[in-house]
Amino acid sequence: MRLGRLPGKLRKVLAGSHADQMAFANSISIGNGNHVTHEWDEAFRRLGADPGVQDIQLARVDAVYKKSLMIMRRNSAWRES
DSSP: OOTTTTTHHHHHHSSHHHHHHHHHHHHHTTTTTTTEOOOHHHHHHHHHHHHHHHHHHHHHHHHHHHHHHHHHTTTTTOOOO
């Protein structure tokens, strides 16, 4: 996966403060924030298409789903049929 200079920039942003991360997000946002610059749009698309990244995303989703399900069951907010 080729992302040019962007991985170094992204690593630097992720290591920064929340304020730095928000400033970065605002700097690459277009319009009302629903879109990012073409350069970053392409980079995020390539990153999201990487099987290793997809595995990380799925593991995170699974963990969050299981925790949410446990909380809902504990609080009787949801009942299985």
